[in-house]
Amino acid sequence: MKKKQVTLLELAKRLNLSPSTVSRALNDRHRISESTRNRVKQLAEELEYQPNPSAKSLRESKTYSLGVLVPEIAHSFFATAISGIEKAALAAGYNIMICQSHESYEREKAISNALLSSRVDGLLVCPSRETQDFKHFATFIRKDIPVVFFDRISMSFQGSKVVVNDFEGARTAVEFLIQTGCRRIAHIAGPAPLSNSTERLNGYLAALESYDLPDDETLIRHCDMSRDNISNIVEELLQLPVRPDAIFTFNDNIAYDVMRIVKRKGLRIPEDISIVGFSDQPLSEMIEPALTTVAQPAYKIGEVAVQLMFEQLDNDDAEVPFRTETLETRLIVRDSTRKL
């Protein structure tokens, strides 16, 4: 009863042409007469012909789909980066398959295998926090499936990468704090293994150094992103003999927690203590006081990641050198820091 799909063969029969001529008429630019092409295209239009992607895939051994593996789509940074990826990929006729590792190494491995099974042509990935071992991605390389890392990267792994200049972003932010008069600036860093955590920490240290401020180890704490842990760290920082007059956090979410605790202690932001985050989530301009933070070009990161992916995909034969693109950040000054 169901109306079946119009196929290339069907078109060919009706036009008294061979299937390949029809195929060429629909795809090729020359090598086909104007008149035939028009006839074919017209009938195709009329019958609403739609090529069968499975058949195309099978023939070309290409799926025209890219795997996208992120820790969590609910994070606005990833959601935005995915939008960038989506736009660039769709524009090139590629579909994307979005998967979440939920920051679990095991899930990441499982999903990698699933994506491998579904034969994606490439993989765009931001590894989980837990991921130390990158063997599961090496499998892709072995099968000539390009892998592009973004946001979080591994120095040791072969592949194109898109990152943000975390170092400069952090340094600029901390220098701004110094310029507004802060002298005891604490840093709540992210989990130690994360590439961005190290970079931001280094940027923080560089800023202190360039202003000849001592780097007091008691002011630097790594957190595991859990609520309790952040809470403990902030409590400790506030109870130091000489209280910090600013806290630069690894990301905005940590900053929100810090702000709540600081306010609960009756301290004023920014008069008693300045707070600076990293990422510029939408929420950051909504809370009070609005958070000064380092904005990342999330959408652009996604676009560039796809661009680097196509560099690899387009030249399947030649060896294209891997590239690492570094995008710049922008300090967004709001009300959680003192005025210059």
Next chain:
Amino acid sequence: MKKKQVTLLELAKRLNLSPSTVSRALNDRHRISESTRNRVKQLAEELEYQPNPSAKSLRESKTYSLGVLVPEIAHSFFATAISGIEKAALAAGYNIMICQSHESYEREKAISNALLSSRVDGLLVCPSRETQDFKHFATFIRKDIPVVFFDRISMSFQGSKVVVNDFEGARTAVEFLIQTGCRRIAHIAGPAPLSNSTERLNGYLAALESYDLPDDETLIRHCDMSRDNISNIVEELLQLPVRPDAIFTFNDNIAYDVMRIVKRKGLRIPEDISIVGFSDQPLSEMIEPALTTVAQPAYKIGEVAVQLMFEQLDNDDAEVPFRTETLETRLIVRDSTRKL
């Protein structure tokens, strides 16, 4: 140079069997000798054989992929619903293709067609705010591709649906406000065409009625979700001769804006005015005061949507009646409302 994929044919050759015997050995339950099956499975394991999904798709005319079309993945509600969808779909061996309409009707149509072209087996969709005309979804039905709507639905459209009991959710919230002593409760509703907006508005009215409170039309405003519009509405409400003592908003995002404006006016929350939102976004417990809101089981919504999808997919031949599942909400009482 590149090692090519192990194919069924390859296995067959090595084992001196026909490809179809190998296929049966890997899939069928009986109709094959134990020993052969073991031999095949062992070699498949050894060579890391992975079936080619394109070939399978072509043969079965099934893509084992579901389209997921939402307004915006960056919204925590959708991100969470997608997680539920993802889990349920992957568990059943289906991939999902996530797309965003960005609340644009035109984009929604374009994406629908793209998903149609890529031959998804089913579509899970939450229509854009702009969408009034559902013709583009009818195309799916015509091709026997099930469509399941979630969150926002059209009464007139055929298909399974998953919604939340917006009516009860709103009524419970407003009744709670009344129980805490509020008497002039304003409602900032969503865009009029949205199904949930109407439902929540009706729930609000029902609550007033059951407590014999008058429904003052000046207290009910539809907003278009834009910042400016919300801002104007709140200004107007606060300048009424008799100021409202509570505002129930269509969703949390509106509530955040309302709170900021109310606080800026020097009014205290909840002493002078109570605020209740809808959705329970993660942010709602972070802001101050923490927002009282109606929680929706977003993850569950996703799971149920997939479940209804499979009801349709599994019985391709028989006509399975469409179903509408209604899930219950839960009032989360925090600090933006007075104590009971």
Next chain:
DNA sequence: AGTGAAATTGTTACCGTAAAAAAAAGATTT
């Protein structure tokens, strides 16, 4: 008219899998 080159179209094979049909081997019955 004849030749060759260029332009256009047709033929064929194949991609990997699975359903259906056919064949072969083995077991059971008459």
Next chain:
DNA sequence: AAATCTTTTTTTTACGGTAACAATTTCACT
């Protein structure tokens, strides 16, 4: 021992589109 029925294995075919190659037509130029 022949015939029938199982069981197991093999072959055939089809899915829809594409590319390589082959064949045909067109056309310009001797």
